[in-house]
Amino acid sequence: MDIPLVLMEGIEKSFPGVHALKNCRFELRAGEIHALVGENGAGKSTLMKVLTGVYRKDAGTIRYKGKEVEIPDTKAAQQLGIGIIHQELNLMPDLTAAQNLFIGREPRKLGGLLLDDRRLYKDAEKLFRQLNLNFSPDTKVGDLTVARQQMVEIAKALSYNSEVLIMDEPTAALTSAEIEELFRMMGQLREQGVGIVYISHRMEELKRMTDRMTVMRDGSYIDTLQTADTSINRIISLMVGRELYVNTKQAAPRLNADTVLEVKGLSRGRAVRDVSFSLKKGEILGIAGLMGAGRTETARLIFGADRPDAGEIFVHGRKLVIRGPHDAVRHGIGYLSEDRKRYGLMTEMDVRTNIAVSSYGRFRSAAGWMRDASMDENAERYVDSLQIKTPGVHQIVKFLSGGNQQKVVIGKWLTRDCDILIFDEPTRGIDVGAKTEIYKLLDELAAQGKGIIMISSELPEILRMSHRILVMCEGRLTGELSGEEATQELIMRYATMRITEPDAKHA
Amino acid sequence: MSAVTETAQAAKPARTVSLRGGATQKLLAFASLILLVLFFSLASENFFRFDNLIGIMLSTAVIGVLALGSTFVIITGGIDLSVGTVMTFSAVMTGVVISFWGLPIPFGIAGGILTGMLCGFISGWFVARMQIPPFIATLGMMMVTKGLALVVSGTRPIYFNDTPGFSKLAMGTILGIPYAVFVFFGLAILAGIVLNKTIIGRYNFALGSNEEATRLSGVNVRNWKIAIYAMTGIFSGIAGILMASRLNSAQPALGAGYELEAIAAVVIGGTSLSGGRGSILGTVIGALIMSVMTNGLRILSVPQEWQIVLVGLVVVLAVYADILRRRKK
Structure with a gap:
């Protein structure tokens, strides 16, 4: 058995009020693609931020090629050869791809006085060729598609001679063809002996691309499995596998109540695609899905914060033209943002x-x-x-x-x-005791006849509160479940159901 | 990277000359300048004359140099409101060195430039180290230097009567063209090189484009920012010397308001106040557009009050045109 490229053991990390990582373990070998899976908040990103020096661990050891190392900052990780491609891209849109690649270590001439842009572009072209990228390195990054920007990030990470590459949800914003391009590149890197950590919620992609998987849940290490021997169902049950909350809600869905809100064919770009549903008086309608599924975007369309490309909104059976939040508010729609401090409160x-x-x-x-x-x-x-x-x-x-x-x-x-309230992650950042109070309040509001849409990433919360549950994935509604039939497994199934589609061609 | 396969024969990426983005904006600005010149030439026979054109260039020089300096700070996404009064203070310090202390002219020049650089350095230090918003830090510097210029000069102009050579710095001529014009265009070329060909220029764009990403790439963002503000200060210092030379005196009460004209020139030239985008050529054209307008309107006997109104409208329209073009993309 050869020495693993990275071995993290007993990693502990706490933030004020949260025990984010508990005795975590992670092993990465050279030349493998290793999936890191778990629900939102399971600690995947935190663990990787410890590995890349964004956070400092409270306890535990990190071995790199068998040698124990300390990674106090991002520069140390870079020097070791650990590169990360963040979920949100970290590029300078006004600079060209080549300028981005070599930022902070530009080749110079004339005793360092002038930039040597010829060499810069030559080096960049060489790197591009090695990675089979067929666009020009002197394109401004802001003019590239998200997929290509990602390629630039990858090229940048590799240009530090990275042997470990961490990719956090790299396919979230890509079309199928772009994903294929990314996968081709990942396969190529694997052959070259790079160890890749791949964080994604998309089960089929993980099944297809990865060699092994490590499952995390609630900040703890659960298991590491051979991808080939593991079924998707098994992975999901490992991810979810905690005790279910007892479903305490009493109110049954009111089948004959009036419809207060109806949405037909709502669409906006790739974020929201043909979403239709209705909401009844006194109903709590849960919308489940993973991050980036388009739930918040849908809510923003209903509230008029963004303009839809297509679709109709009816309130109490009357069609509305919603030009902005002021119109929505006038018709009795209230939106409670997931980011209260920024969008909800002064x-x-x-x-x-x-x-x-x-x-x-x-x-x-x-x-x-x-x-x-x-x-x-x-x-x-x-x-x-x-x-x-x-x-x-x-x-x-x-x-x-x-x-x-x-x-x-x-x-x-x-x-x-x-009389229509849209709650976006109503209990995010709220401690356990107060959560119960918010739940009680939602139940009371529903009992008073308000129509409530509750967007939540916490499955137990969705299950406990909702009379009916919609599940979204990649901007589409992929499932509708009644409160009785819904289970965490079923929701996760729908939430990871990618619909393959002919690609929208865009430069 | 370990063992890269060189066999991969990807299509060699074609180096395209990027004519998009900045280039079209410059073209647009340049076309507007040509149109303005054409318009005024047709409207009045007094406009397109050698001495009038020289007059335009000369009146562009001081504001133009200030605008060149401002371009750097604005591309970082910051702003420098102090360039006008730092210019004045630098002029006064030049006067102090030459007329009060009786030192030779080169010392005066050095004194003026150093004063400007120091002011810029301090502004930059407050912005980068103390995290004071650029608007506030440089507003403070604007008032401080305005006051200091009056204090140091004793609120009276300092004349350069004992050093007749000093006024030659700006007003001496070659082929009938004043030195000030050469200084302006020379500095423009230098600024262009600094912005596009040197490391400080590259970081200037990087900072304005995404400061956090630049920092995470291992660039010492704070120090470079201070350097950029200091550089803007140097340009203010040079503008001060030009001004003093042109008037053959350092006028401590002049200079306030110049910073806004400089910013207007930069903005007309297509540099984005939110940072990351901009060019020296654009700023030069922007400064020329402003003085062509002022000069042309004066020749057409448009009252000065209305000149100001029209220039104000042009600034807003220029930026709106830029936004429209950008939205279409």
Whole structure:
């Protein structure tokens, strides 16, 4: 048995309030493609960030070619020969591909005074040839397709003589043809003895491309398996495999209730493709899917934050033209963003103002003055009814806990009399106790007759809360499940169901 | 990379001359300049004359040099509001060295340039090290240098009456063309080389394009940023010397407002205020467009108040045209 290229053992990493990695293990051999799989938040990316020096481990050892190493920063990883292609690309769009490749180590001439661009392009062309890239290295990166930008990232990582290449969801934004190009390149690198760590949610791709798989769950190492001997079902059950929450919801889906919202053929680029569904009064409709499945994008279309390419939206049976969020709000649609601090709240302002902000018209006197007293009164009502824990309505929102901030946003939309509420990851960053309160609140809102769409990446949460569940993958609805029949396995099945399609040709 | 197969005979990527992006914008700006010149030439016979054209060049020189310097900072995605008053302060310091201390002219020149560089360095240090937004850091520098220019000069102009050679720096002529014009075009060529052919220029674009990615690529982003602000300061210093030479005096109350004209010239030239894109040629054309407009409108007897209004509209339209073109892509 030869020495593994990378061996990580007993890796521990904690962030304030989260034990992100627990006694993790990972082994990578030269010339293999090794999948790292797990649900969102299982710790895959964190583990790889430890390996590339973005995070420092709290405990554990990393061996590189058998020798124990410390990787305190990204530069150290680079020098060892560990390269990473991030989910979000790290390139300079205004520079050419070649300039990007050699940023920070440009060839020079005239005693270092001038850049030697001829050599720069010659070196870049050589690298491009080695990787069989057939576009010009003096194209501006911003003018390249995402796939080619990714190729540039890969070329950049390899130009540091990387023997370990980590790819975090590299196919998320690619078309089938582009994926083939990427796979061809990966196969070529494998033959050259590069060890590739491949993070992806797409089961068929993993089955096809990888040699081994390591499964992680809740920050722990679960198992390493030979891909060829393992079925997709087995992998999914290993990924999910935790105790299921008891399904505590009492309310049955109301089959005969009025439809409050109907969406037909909603599309926007590749992010949202032909999405149709309806939402009933008093229903909690869960939308499940992996990151990048198009759930948030769909919500943004309904809320008017982005313009759809096609599709119709009906509220209470009436067709709406939604030109922007103001139109959506006027028709009683409220959107609670997954990123509360950026899109949901004015964190430097007080509770009362945040609750009132979408309904200012109501708090204005005939002369145009703001009526502070009635804003206070309104805020106090919601602080009571939503049980927002705050010293008072004049407290600055940023000093509240995540759960209470979420309640302030809910209060804002209730003040506005919204009867359709879209919750995007309503419990992200909220601690366990407060989560239960938010769940209770959602149940109560549904019981009052609000129509609720809940987007969530946490399967237990979706299962516990939803009367009905839609599953999305790559911008499409791939499944619809009733609350009773849904299981984590079934949802994961739909969520990884890629639909192969003839490729949209685009330069 | 380990053992790469050289057998792979990929189609050799063709080196295309990229005529897209920056080039079209420059072409567009250049065409507008030609159109303006044509228009004014047809509108008035007094416009297309040697002495008037020289006058235009001469009036472009000072703002143009400031605009050249501003281009660097703006491409990083920053802004330098202090270039106008740093110019004034540098002019005053040149006056102090030459007229108060009685040192020879070269020392005065060095004093002016060093003053500008130091001011830029300090602005850059506040921006890069202390993380103060460029707008604020250079707004502060603008006021500080404005005040210092008045303090050092005792609020009175410093004249260069004892050194008749000093006014030759800008106003001496070859073939009837003042030195200031040569200085401007010479500096433009130098700035072009620095921006496109040297490491600081490359990092200048990289920083403006994606600062975090540049940092993660192992570039010492902070130090380069300070260097870029210092370089902008050097250009302000040179502009100050030109100005002082042209007026044969350092006028401590002049200079405020020049920074906005310089920024306008840069922006007309197609440099993006959000960073990452821009060119020296564009800035030169932008500066020329501004002075051609001012000069031409004056010849057509358009009142000065209206000249300002029209130039303001041109700035907005130029940027809007750029946005439209970009959106189409």
